Amino acid sequence: MTEISKVEIQIAEDKNKIVLQNKAKELLQNKAVDIIIGYGEGTDNTVHAVFITNPDNTSELIYDERCLQNLAVYLLKAEVRKFTKIGIIANIAVMRTILQLASENQLKEEKIVIIGITADGSLKEFSGFNELQEYIQLNNLDISKEDQEILNRLDSMTAEERWNYWTEQFSRCNKCYACRAACPLCYCNRCQVEYNQPQIITPESTTQGNFEWHFMRAMHLAGRCIECGECGRACSVNIPVHLLTFKMSQTVKNTFGITAGTDAKLGSVMSTFKPDDKENFIQ
Amino acid sequence: MRVDKIIEEAPFIKTFHLKFIDEEQGNKFTFKTGQFAEYSAFGEGESTFCIASSPTTTDHIECTFRYAGKVTTALAMKAEGDIIGFRGPYGNCFPIHEWKGKNLLFVAGGIALPPMRSVIQNCLGFRDDYKKITILYGAKTADDLVYKDELRNWEERTDIDLITTVDPGRETPAWKGKVGFVPKILQDIEPSAENTVAIVCGPPIMIKYSFAVLDKLGFDDKNVYTTLENRMKCGFGKCGRCNVGKIFVCKDGPVFTYKQLKELPMEY
Amino acid sequence: MDITRHLISKEKLSSLIGKCMEDGKKVYAPVKKNNLVNFAFISSFQEITNDYINTVQSAKPVLFPKAEKLMEIKMSKDNIELKSRDKNLISETIVYGSRPCDATGINILNKMFTAGITDQLFAERFAKTTLISVSCKKCDSKCFCTSMGINPGNTDGSDILLTEVENGNYLVEIMTDKGQKIISSYQSYFDKAPDINKDKYLVDVPVAFELKGFDEKIKDAFDSPIWLEQSMRCIGCGSCAYACPTCACFDIQDSFNGQEGQRKRNWDSCGFSMFTLHSSGHNPREVQSKRWRQRILHKFQYMPEQFQLFGCTGCGRCSRSCPTDMNIKEHLINLIKNI
Numbered sequence: 001m002t003e004i005s006k007v008e009i010q011i012a013e014d015k016n017k018i019v020l021q022n023k024a025k026e027l028l029q030n031k032a033v034d035i036i037i038g039y040g041e042g043t044d045n046t047v048h049a050v051f052i053t054n055p056d057n058t059s060e061l062i063y064d065e066r067c068l069q070n071l072a073v074y075l076l077k078a079e080v081r082k083f084t085k086i087g088i089i090a091n092i093a094v095m096r097t098i099l100q101l102a103s104e105n106q107l108k109e110e111k112i113v114i115i116g117i118t119a120d121g122s123l124k125e126f127s128g129f130n131e132l133q134e135y136i137q138l139n140n141l142d143i144s145k146e147d148q149e150i151l152n153r154l155d156s157m158t159a160e161e162r163w164n165y166w167t168e169q170f171s172r173c174n175k176c177y178a179c180r181a182a183c184p185l186c187y188c189n190r191c192q193v194e195y196n197q198p199q200i201i202t203p204e205s206t207t208q209g210n211f212e213w214h215f216m217r218a219m220h221l222a223g224r225c226i227e228c229g230e231c232g233r234a235c236s237v238n239i240p241v242h243l244l245t246f247k248m249s250q251t252v253k254n255t256f257g258i259t260a261g262t263d264a265k266l267g268s269v270m271s272t273f274k275p276d277d278k279e280n281f282i283q
Numbered sequence: 284m285r286v287d288k289i290i291e292e293a294p295f296i297k298t299f300h301l302k303f304i305d306e307e308q309g310n311k312f313t314f315k316t317g318q319f320a321e322y323s324a325f326g327e328g329e330s331t332f333c334i335a336s337s338p339t340t341t342d343h344i345e346c347t348f349r350y351a352g353k354v355t356t357a358l359a360m361k362a363e364g365d366i367i368g369f370r371g372p373y374g375n376c377f378p379i380h381e382w383k384g385k386n387l388l389f390v391a392g393g394i395a396l397p398p399m400r401s402v403i404q405n406c407l408g409f410r411d412d413y414k415k416i417t418i419l420y421g422a423k424t425a426d427d428l429v430y431k432d433e434l435r436n437w438e439e440r441t442d443i444d445l446i447t448t449v450d451p452g453r454e455t456p457a458w459k460g461k462v463g464f465v466p467k468i469l470q471d472i473e474p475s476a477e478n479t480v481a482i483v484c485g486p487p488i489m490i491k492y493s494f495a496v497l498d499k500l501g502f503d504d505k506n507v508y509t510t511l512e513n514r515m516k517c518g519f520g521k522c523g524r525c526n527v528g529k530i531f532v533c534k535d536g537p538v539f540t541y542k543q544l545k546e547l548p549m550e551y
Numbered sequence: 552m553d554i555t556r557h558l559i560s561k562e563k564l565s566s567l568i569g570k571c572m573e574d575g576k577k578v579y580a581p582v583k584k585n586n587l588v589n590f591a592f593i594s595s596f597q598e599i600t601n602d603y604i605n606t607v608q609s610a611k612p613v614l615f616p617k618a619e620k621l622m623e624i625k626m627s628k629d630n631i632e633l634k635s636r637d638k639n640l641i642s643e644t645i646v647y648g649s650r651p652c653d654a655t656g657i658n659i660l661n662k663m664f665t666a667g668i669t670d671q672l673f674a675e676r677f678a679k680t681t682l683i684s685v686s687c688k689k690c691d692s693k694c695f696c697t698s699m700g701i702n703p704g705n706t707d708g709s710d711i712l713l714t715e716v717e718n719g720n721y722l723v724e725i726m727t728d729k730g731q732k733i734i735s736s737y738q739s740y741f742d743k744a745p746d747i748n749k750d751k752y753l754v755d756v757p758v759a760f761e762l763k764g765f766d767e768k769i770k771d772a773f774d775s776p777i778w779l780e781q782s783m784r785c786i787g788c789g790s791c792a793y794a795c796p797t798c799a800c801f802d803i804q805d806s807f808n809g810q811e812g813q814r815k816r817n818w819d820s821c822g823f824s825m826f827t828l829h830s831s832g833h834n835p836r837e838v839q840s841k842r843w844r845q846r847i848l849h850k851f852q853y854m855p856e857q858f859q860l861f862g863c864t865g866c867g868r869c870s871r872s873c874p875t876d877m878n879i880k881e882h883l884i885n886l887i888k889n890i
Contacts, residue, residue, distance in 0.1 A: 042876040042878070043692060043693070043876060043878045043881060044691075044692050044693070046876055047876075048784055048875055048876035049783070049784040049875060050784075051783045051784070069874075069875070073786060074783075074784070077839075078838055079779065079783060079838065079839070079840065080783075169585075172585070172589070174608070174617060174789075174793045174818065175617075175789075175817075175818070176788050176789040176790045176792075176793045176820075177788050177789055177823075178786075178788035178789070178790045178872075178874055180788070181786035181787050181788035181874075182786055182788070182874050190825075194825055202806065203802070203804060203817060204617070204618040204804065204806070204815060204817035205617040205618050205817065205818070206618050230874075233874065234786075234788070234790075234874035236607060236790045236793075236794060236871075236872035236874075237585075237587065237607060237608070238585050238586050238587050
């Protein structure tokens, strides 16, 4: 990359940042939103989520390739939900999450203002879920090449090899539940692992307990995971838990032809029954 | 411990009379009024209840509990003769010896009578040490009152003034006691603060309003006692669950004066 | 006892650790695997890495395991049999490669577990554990040990502290009887210490904030809106508590298969939403901001009141583990400035 094009990119990024900050300021000043969830500078050249209610603080907002956290995880947080209208900086992962949450009746269209960011970093406003759906049809959220390679490798293993791989990975699991906390689709007020009548999942960090947790979580996300990869990124001991849910997503896609986060009226893949379903055991 | 006797006190509330399997251990066991223990339904877990009998009862101990969750439901399914686990006594106690020569005012709501009942029985065991004893006890309905036999006994005694109440609108035609929430009835009876110690146990909201009434009546917050009912697991200050400010409810409580509570953050 | 000094070469250190393992001691040391450095039981010195500023998880599992058996329970028709743990199953263990901040953390854990009633399980493990720490030549921006009153060469809490000096040699400082036992048992590995200034070989960790008086100042901040502001991005996982060398909250559970099973204690965290939930449904800390406040106040106000020490060593593990950049150093600076 030449020096000039690096500079060009920087100028474009700076321009986009100003556009974003101005739009955020405008929305807050006009009371079109009460709060904006976006990204701001964090420590050590990372970014973290920011929650802006004062138009003067919109200068904190940034957007660049470091902005990977799926901000939609905050949409259902008690402290955020109490605001009447929520603006959210939305990349593809956030957009798909919003559609999936809407299809699960967790989000009303009137409550959200979607401040979209396109692949080239520029701002795109969306008037509602229909426009969002159209955009998603044309723009995929692809999983990374590295992840796909590991998935292919896992596919080619024998069942025993795969078991050993995951036993080794889960041996580090502490049951900190960062994977659950970071996932925007894990919004149950009381997670299955927090029930003890009956106690289906062993809560402690042991081989059995760890397998039970991760398998159950992957099953509960079948047909719901939008492949943002936050769970794997959040894991402090580098367990690639996102591969489990990615595999689930791919399996659901191949078997039922459904992709999560593409339609605000999708319904639940694993619990919707139609007369024309290909399985005939129910007839 | 072996379950010696089971009493169905009220809907979802049971009392167990427990005896040590090892008699010698039982003979050596002592506790002070206000202390609690951890009761095990092996295979399910442990639950925290106060010891509801008085230390003056020496041949068995009693606990009264509402069954709501996994462990309490498992305990509630035990039959007479079954074995349960017992770990205790833990916590601090009511300083009943400091109350000698004073009037005692007991204010309790619902399932909170058990910790109070231990201290009432203990004081009644030394009745002459205390002056006037007043007991104000309320529950949602007449059915929800616990220790119904004991209440009848206290009513008949001339040396106790017992007032019972049920929630407004929940009285039955046969109900002869008062009608109204406990703090309201407390206000109505206007107990004198002079030389009186008040002990208040109940749900957080009942305590809050009762304290306000006692304040207005001029009670010194050093003379008002209560118990905190935080979630506890280990019972002796190690697991961290009942940490409120610089204290652990299990170790430094559960008995506190209103004055001590004022110094703690409101996290109970 | 007074601190005594020796010298050991890298080769002799490797042999020493090997000999300890041969003599039946288990060694818990930093190992690099899966792109991170974490403590693990090793079988050869070569497995140990020194390519780390600090390990991801602390050494606390060796004294306070993630899931620990309290007793075995066997139920039959008329009887319940309880079997206590066998403390002979605990091996003599050497923790190698802990940092001075880890050693301080273990000191703090020891204070917590032995105050009032002594926690027997912790005490048994502690009695059989020797800490050979290694002082720090590097730090990162998340380290703040010097703000917590310790430093990269601090000896408190370690039985032996190694500092790499010239020519691949290590200065050996011995602080305790446990440490002295290692020297006496393996005397031939150690040489006379040179007369050197240890500080030359340590990294300089800039002080980030003034801690003095913080525990007093923070007493008035209970109802401050700052807790909500700081914790908006916290997602309520347990990463910080589990990585922390001084966090030790636990849950007690019965784990059964039919009529037999165990009573266990497992790690828990005050950051989880159900930690303080009553069976009535009432929850004193029902929102994340109250749980964040508890984390800070417990470590920086309540523990000084209970034990006259802060519940934090400045190791920075919580900040490194956090998925949402809840950098405790930055939050503390912010608190000290604004309350």
